[in-house]
Amino acid sequence: MxxxxxxxxxxxxxxxxxxxxxxxxxxxxxxxxxxxxxxxxxxxxxxxxxxxxxxxxxxxxxxxxxxxxxxxxxxxxxxxxxxxxxxxxxxxxxxxxxxxxxxxxxxxxxxxxxxxxxxxxxxSRGATLPPPPEAPMSADRIRWEHIQRVYEQCDRNVSETARRLHMHRRTLQRILAKRSPR
The missing domain is CATH 3.40.50.2300 (Response regulator)
Structure with a gap:
């Protein structure tokens, strides 16, 4: 160090x-x-x-x-x-x-x-920024995790989650049915 x-x-x-x-x-x-x-x-x-x-x-x-x-x-x-x-x-x-x-x-x-x-x-001390991560989360993964968090906060209610995310319910259901992106 x-x-x-x-x-x-x-x-x-x-x-x-x-x-x-x-x-x-x-x-x-x-x-x-x-x-x-x-x-x-x-x-x-x-x-x-x-x-x-x-x-x-x-x-x-x-x-x-x-x-x-x-x-x-x-x-x-x-x-x-x-x-x-x-x-x-x-x-x-x-x-x-x-x-x-x-x-x-x-x-x-x-x-x-x-x-x-x-x-x-x-x-680290001072105002220097740390180097960028070697393998940052993809934008798709960040989006998926945000949707999952809101879904859990809405007690796994698809309609309420869709309303809060301003999404169509069926679109949200398709996203939730898929595996998480890398």
């Missing part, structure tokens, strides 16, 4: 995600990179970890089963102003990215983000 991307004297890292498989995989990857990882699968667990000692670094999923990851960002920023915080989400939107940064997040990444992307976001 270069001089501007080194882990400081405090390698403590809080990982918060309700996807247990992703949390375990990311935890192992970050430990290999030199971080001292604490895991939390919920807002409640994250708050308990913050009470035990606020970490120097945090990677927080935006949507958790028991609440919003932005609550943890706010609590961590109050407990430790110098913490480097990356917010992760499977449903990236400009409004949530702006809210995360305003609340004190250092960066905002859309899933799937790998450990290298996360490490770079946590450790």
């Amino acid at each position: 270069t001089a501007n991307t080194e882990i400081g004297s405090d390698p403590s890292l809080l990982l918060v995600d309700d996807d247990e498989i992703f949390l375990n995989r990311l935890s192992r990857a970050m430990e290999k990179r030199g971080f001292a990882v604490t895991r939390a699968a919920s807002v409640a667990e994250a708050r308990a970890a913050l009470r035990a000692g606020p970490p120097a670094y945090a990677v927080i999923d935006l949507r958790l089963e028991d609440g919003n990851g932005l609550d943890i960002v706010d609590a961590l920023r109050d407990a430790r102003e110098d913490a480097r915080i990356v917010v992760l989400t499977g449903y990236g939107a400009i409004a949530t990215a702006v809210a995360a940064v305003k609340m004190g997040a250092t960066d905002y990444l859309s899933k799937p983000a790998d450990a290298d992307d996360i490490t770079h976001a946590l450790l």
Whole structure:
């Protein structure tokens, strides 16, 4: 790592995600990179970890089963102003990215983000932009994921989803019947 991307004297890292498989995989990857990882699968667990000692670094999923990851960002920023915080989400939107940064997040990444992307976001200093991802999601995949998210939010009601997306119901049904694009 270069001089501007080194882990400081405090390698403590809080990982918060309700996807247990992703949390375990990311935890192992970050430990290999030199971080001292604490895991939390919920807002409640994250708050308990913050009470035990606020970490120097945090990677927080935006949507958790028991609440919003932005609550943890706010609590961590109050407990430790110098913490480097990356917010992760499977449903990236400009409004949530702006809210995360305003609340004190250092960066905002859309899933799937790998450990290298996360490490770079946590450790980078200055105004330089990170390099573009090697394999970004295609526009078709992003569209499909957005449709799936709205469909789930509408309790899997096709008519309501079509109305909210300003689509014809039959067109939406055809899209939902297909496999996800790569």
